[in-house]
Amino acid sequence: MSVERTNLSNSSNAIVSGFMRLVADPMGAIGVVLVTLLILSAVFAGVLAPFDPAAINVPAKLQPPTWTHWLGTDQLGRDVLSRALYGGRIALGVALISTILAVSIGVVLGMIAGFGPRWLDNLLVLLFDTVRAYPVIILALAVGPIFGAGLTTVIGILVVTSVPYYGRIVRTSVISASKADYVEALMAMGMSRTRIVVRHVLPNIIGPILILASMDIPVYIAAEAGLSFLGVGVKPPQSSWGLILDDGYKFIRQTYWLVIAGSVPLIAATLGFTFLGEALRDTFDPKLRKGV
Amino acid sequence: MFSSKSKLLLTTCIRTSKAAAVASCLGVVGMTGAMADALRMAVPSDPSYLDPAYWGSTVDQFLIDNLYPRLGKYAAGDEWKIELDVAKSVDLSDPMKISFELKPGVMWSGGYGEVTAEDVEYSFERHLDPEMESGVMTEFEHLKDVEVTGKYTGIIHLIEPAATFWTSTLVYTSGAIISKAAAEEAGGYFEATPLATTGPYMLSEFEPGNKLVLSANPDWSGEAVDFDEIVLLPISDENAAELAFAAGEIDYTRSSAGNYDTLIANPPEGAVVSLAQTLDPLFLGITQTNEKLSDIRVRKAIQLSLDLPTIIQATTGGHGKQATGFIAEGLVGHRDGAALTRDVDQARALLSEAGADGLTVRLDYVKNTERDIAAQIMQANMAEAGIALELNGQDEGTFWSVDEIRAADLELHLKSWTGNPDGYYTMQYFIEDQIGYWNWEGFASDDYVALLAEARNAQDEAVRGEIYKQMQAMLEDSGSFVFISQEPTAILHRDTIEPGILPDGRPVFHAFRKAD
Numbered sequence: 051m052s053v054e055r056t057n058l059s060n061s062s063n064a065i066v067s068g069f070m071r072l073v074a075d076p077m078g079a080i081g082v083v084l085v086t087l088l089i090l091s092a093v094f095a096g097v098l099a100p101f102d103p104a105a106i107n108v109p110a111k112l113q114p115p116t117w118t119h120w121l122g123t124d125q126l127g128r129d130v131l132s133r134a135l136y137g138g139r140i141a142l143g144v145a146l147i148s149t150i151l152a153v154s155i156g157v158v159l160g161m162i163a164g165f166g167p168r169w170l171d172n173l174l175v176l177l178f179d180t181v182r183a184y185p186v187i188i189l190a191l192a193v194g195p196i197f198g199a200g201l202t203t204v205i206g207i208l209v210v211t212s213v214p215y216y217g218r219i220v221r222t223s224v225i226s227a228s229k230a231d232y233v234e235a236l237m238a239m240g241m242s243r244t245r246i247v248v249r250h251v252l253p254n255i256i257g258p259i260l261i262l263a264s265m266d267i268p269v270y271i272a273a274e275a276g277l278s279f280l281g282v283g284v285k286p287p288q289s290s291w292g293l294i295l296d297d298g299y300k301f302i303r304q305t306y307w308l309v310i311a312g313s314v315p316l317i318a319a320t321l322g323f324t325f326l327g328e329a330l331r332d333t334f335d336p337k338l339r340k341g342v
Numbered sequence: 343m344f345s346s347k348s349k350l351l352l353t354t355c356i357r358t359s360k361a362a363a364v365a366s367c368l369g370v371v372g373m374t375g376a377m378a379d380a381l382r383m384a385v386p387s388d389p390s391y392l393d394p395a396y397w398g399s400t401v402d403q404f405l406i407d408n409l410y411p412r413l414g415k416y417a418a419g420d421e422w423k424i425e426l427d428v429a430k431s432v433d434l435s436d437p438m439k440i441s442f443e444l445k446p447g448v449m450w451s452g453g454y455g456e457v458t459a460e461d462v463e464y465s466f467e468r469h470l471d472p473e474m475e476s477g478v479m480t481e482f483e484h485l486k487d488v489e490v491t492g493k494y495t496g497i498i499h500l501i502e503p504a505a506t507f508w509t510s511t512l513v514y515t516s517g518a519i520i521s522k523a524a525a526e527e528a529g530g531y532f533e534a535t536p537l538a539t540t541g542p543y544m545l546s547e548f549e550p551g552n553k554l555v556l557s558a559n560p561d562w563s564g565e566a567v568d569f570d571e572i573v574l575l576p577i578s579d580e581n582a583a584e585l586a587f588a589a590g591e592i593d594y595t596r597s598s599a600g601n602y603d604t605l606i607a608n609p610p611e612g613a614v615v616s617l618a619q620t621l622d623p624l625f626l627g628i629t630q631t632n633e634k635l636s637d638i639r640v641r642k643a644i645q646l647s648l649d650l651p652t653i654i655q656a657t658t659g660g661h662g663k664q665a666t667g668f669i670a671e672g673l674v675g676h677r678d679g680a681a682l683t684r685d686v687d688q689a690r691a692l693l694s695e696a697g698a699d700g701l702t703v704r705l706d707y708v709k710n711t712e713r714d715i716a717a718q719i720m721q722a723n724m725a726e727a728g729i730a731l732e733l734n735g736q737d738e739g740t741f742w743s744v745d746e747i748r749a750a751d752l753e754l755h756l757k758s759w760t761g762n763p764d765g766y767y768t769m770q771y772f773i774e775d776q777i778g779y780w781n782w783e784g785f786a787s788d789d790y791v792a793l794l795a796e797a798r799n800a801q802d803e804a805v806r807g808e809i810y811k812q813m814q815a816m817l818e819d820s821g822s823f824v825f826i827s828q829e830p831t832a833i834l835h836r837d838t839i840e841p842g843i844l845p846d847g848r849p850v851f852h853a854f855r856k857a858d
Contacts, residue, residue: 106722108656125715126656195740281709286718286733300581300711304604 078329084322099132104287145270156216164224178214194282265327384595394518410518437503459496464522510767618847621761626824631784639696641821647727667814669765675810709735
């Protein structure tokens with residue numbers, strides 16, 4: 051019992067210590083603040099949004115910011131602040147789901163490639179390289195009309211194009227780990243390959259993968275906005291930062307507020323997650339820790 | 343024939359993405375900047391078919407109207423007025439025939455000689471050949487044959503009196519005359535490269551996706567033109583075209599009427615901004631042959647759920663008027679004061695009565711700024727009535743391509759057809775034979791067909807107008823049509839030119855002049 055308590059206490063101390071190191075880095079602190087604000091605004095969008103984001107009021111269209119509409123209104127007279135808040139929910143949702151799916155599938159396929167038979171490794175590497183060779187936007191424009199625009203399509207595109215990235219990294223890590231003494235020892239002891247990979251190799255490689263994944267979140271957020279901008283992503287009446295930007299592009303001669311309203315949260319999210327990801331990497335990867 | 347439509351558009355490369363629009367715009371820069379005495383004009387797309395038997399898009403229409411001769415044509419100006427084109431005289435006095443005499447000495451390009459009565463015979467009768475599968479065969483179905491009585495003279499024989507054949511077909515785009523010799527040399531079929539043309543301009547260069555250049559015809563002996571070249575630049579997005587205009591890269595473009603007030607308040611330097619009322623009917627079609635929409639109460643509920651004045655306000659900046667039918671105000675057959683009004687409660691009641699609570703329907707439309715706005719308002723309107731509307735914005739080629747599978751899958755479709763001063767042109771397509779082709783609504787009525795025949799035979803315009811009104815009422819009462827507006831369009835041109843346009847804003851290239 052006392053040993054468990056001591057372990058828990060050590061673990062808590064490590065987290066607190068890690069967090070302190072994280073916020074001690076100015077970039078890390080900015081990242082934590084921005085990401086926290088974005089998450090809170092997305093989670094509480096329903097409470098914070100002053101209007102229904104889909105409520106149309108044509109006579110009030112394309113208004114500049116006022117006390118009633120802090121970020122103005124769009125071409126249908128909808129409140130842009132409300133749409134931006136709900137857009138954050140979509141952006142973070144897409145990023146989170148895409149990350150989880152891409153990492154999960156990538157890790158599984160990477161482990162199969164790294165620890166499986168040679169022919170399967172070759173096949174999966176060929177598959178990874180083929181998919182990676184295809185530009186995301188071109189793929190999106192190609193499959194968008196086939197599967198139809200929508201969140202599922204966006205997530206599908208992001209996952210399909212990200213899996214090879216994680217798969218490649220995991221494969222390399224697994225191949226490297228498979229030559230380690232402890233793995234050879236376990237094999238000599240007759241432990242199955244699957245058990246070795248799942249119980250002993252995976253825990254050693256998952257940390258860096260998760261840090262990489264956290265750094266990919268802003269990429270997904272930007273990709274969702276980009277795909278929505280191109281008409282492959284979120285469909286009305288849902289809101290998305292990409293759709294707000296798209297509207298801003300269309301009505302740039304009438305108002306520039308839509309572009310600002312669409313791009314500021316996008317920039318904040320991208321910077322926030324990037325700073326946080328880099329700070330996490332610096333904090334938790336001993337090889338990269340400053341001064342080491 | 344209709345705004346950007348053709349069943350043969352599948353092969354057309356129409357750019358819809360903003361990226362492509364911007365790229366088009368950028369492609370314009372430097373490509374045309376140094377051209378002297380060239381009139382640079384933005385158009386929505388490349389042409390797809392310049393054979394009058396298959397024309398589909400707006401750009402096809404611009405080019406066919408400007409490159410091929412017709413017996414008569416609508417003249418540039420503020421009023422719809424027919425003038426003779428290649429014909430020296432036309433006799434319309436006999437309802438069963440149209441006699442014509444051509445002007446001698448009108449030469450085809452490419453060394454194909456003069457325009458003769460044989461060319462007229464060939465051009466019109468080919469639409470009757472089933473193997474041709476002419477896309478405008480419907481417009482020629484009352485043509486019996488063309489009798490050639492001399493090198494320049496002939497008689498067009500009709501199966502039955504059809505006063506509308508002259509006004510809605512022969513002086514319109516489908517009435518274009520092509521060179522028999524050139525067409526036969528090409529096997530009777532051609533696509534986006536006209537074989538032989540007449541008139542002050544001829545096609546000299548076509549780079550798909552980049553530009554199409556018309557050069558002054560050196561053999562043209564008619565009135566001289568002011569511009570050596572007309573350069574058509576495909577820019578699918580009107581906002582991108584506006585930016586290209588502001589950057590000095592184009593001289594003439596059409597834009598959304600919704601942008602008109604902004605353009606007036608803050609015009610690009612050296613720009614003249616005006617507004618033209620097109621004849622193009624924008625309407626919502628509701629496919630009654632689709633099981634979901636087969637109950638007229640459901641279709642009526644959709645009609646009643648829509649807030650059309652708000653849609654028009656949002657898409658045209660208040661410059662459009664709610665349509666009462668296919669025929670625009672001021673033309674023969676326009677219906678007065680019969681516009682649909684919104685009644686959400688009645689819409690809900692009709693849905694319940696029809697057992698269609700929780701109805702979900704799909705709206706297909708060509709994805710652009712105006713249509714997106716209209717579609718989103720429709721979505722919000724229908725939601726209030728308890729109808730879930732899925733928006734399906736498509737590129738032009740996809741939207742206008744109809745095969746058996748898509749025809750059976752159509753539900754709601756927001757679309758605009760090119761209008762004709764004679765309403766017969768549009769309304770002749772809502773017959774049973776056209777279901778699966780252009781009659782996406784699946785409307786079929788013997789009474790309507792009888793009225794169509796009556797209108798065709800009516801020599802008196804007033805009588806014909808009354809019949810048109812009945813026909814439009816019949817279409818609306820079927821629940822399959824929601825007439826929204828005849829779309830106005832903003833026109834933007836440099837103050838150094840005087841545009842030559844038809845009353846609806848369509849360009850007549852040779853009528854463009856340099857301003858004094």
